[in-house]
Amino acid sequence: MAITDIIPWRSQRWPTLRREDPFNYIQQQMNRMFDETLGFPLGTAWRAEAAFTPPVEISETDEEVRLLAELPGIEAKDLEVDVTAESILLRGEKREERQSAEQGRYVAERSYGRFERQVALPAEVDAEKARAKFKDGVLEVTLPKLAGAKPKHHKVKIG
Numbered sequence: 001m002a003i004t005d006i007i008p009w010r011s012q013r014w015p016t017l018r019r020e021d022p023f024n025y026i027q028q029q030m031n032r033m034f035d036e037t038l039g040f041p042l043g044t045a046w047r048a049e050a051a052f053t054p055p056v057e058i059s060e061t062d063e064e065v066r067l068l069a070e071l072p073g074i075e076a077k078d079l080e081v082d083v084t085a086e087s088i089l090l091r092g093e094k095r096e097e098r099q100s101a102e103q104g105r106y107v108a109e110r111s112y113g114r115f116e117r118q119v120a121l122p123a124e125v126d127a128e129k130a131r132a133k134f135k136d137g138v139l140e141v142t143l144p145k146l147a148g149a150k151p152k153h154h155k156v157k158i159g
Contacts, residue, residue: 052094052115054139060122065143067119072137079134081141083127088141091116 057068069090071079079092096112125143132141 052113053117054090054115056090056117056119058119058122062145064145065121065123065125067139067141067143069117069139069141070137071134071139074137076134079139081130081132081139083125083130083141083143085124085127085146087118087120088143089116089118090139 054069054071056070059066059068067088071092071094074092074094078095079090082089082091091114093114094112121143124146126146127143129144130141132139134140
């Protein structure tokens with residue numbers, strides 16, 4: 001047994017880990033926890049399985065809430081948007097493109113894989129009237145506010 005057999009991010013067997021083997025599954029989950037905390041395993045390039053979290057921007061007017069999400073390299077068919085009165089869930093997959101004639105990779109800093117991000121909205125919205133546009137890797141979701149919706153913050157006087 002070589003050291004690369006027990007270090008998953010250097011092992012050739014890493015992609016074949018299965019959930020049926022509880023020890024491999026626990027090891028995979030622990031590695032993912034460290035990857036998300038540290039950014040990537042020390043001494044290695046970012047793994048293809050690394051988490052991708054799309055950055056978002058939320059703005060609010062008297063009539064609506066607008067969310068912009070940057071999703072470079074993602075196609076509309078790989079994206080799902082789910083809206084409730086109080087939050088929005090973005091779910092999708094950023095697929096890795098590989099060529100069979102590829103000679104080798106020295107540094108890989110791009111991340112791929114499934115992602116899911118839930119964002120709390122600043123006011124209650126009418127989920128049934130939500131509209132979304134996806135162009136040039138930017139998702140824009142417009143959410144009309146419910147009649148009488150108030151912002152979810154309250155200023156407290158300091159005395």
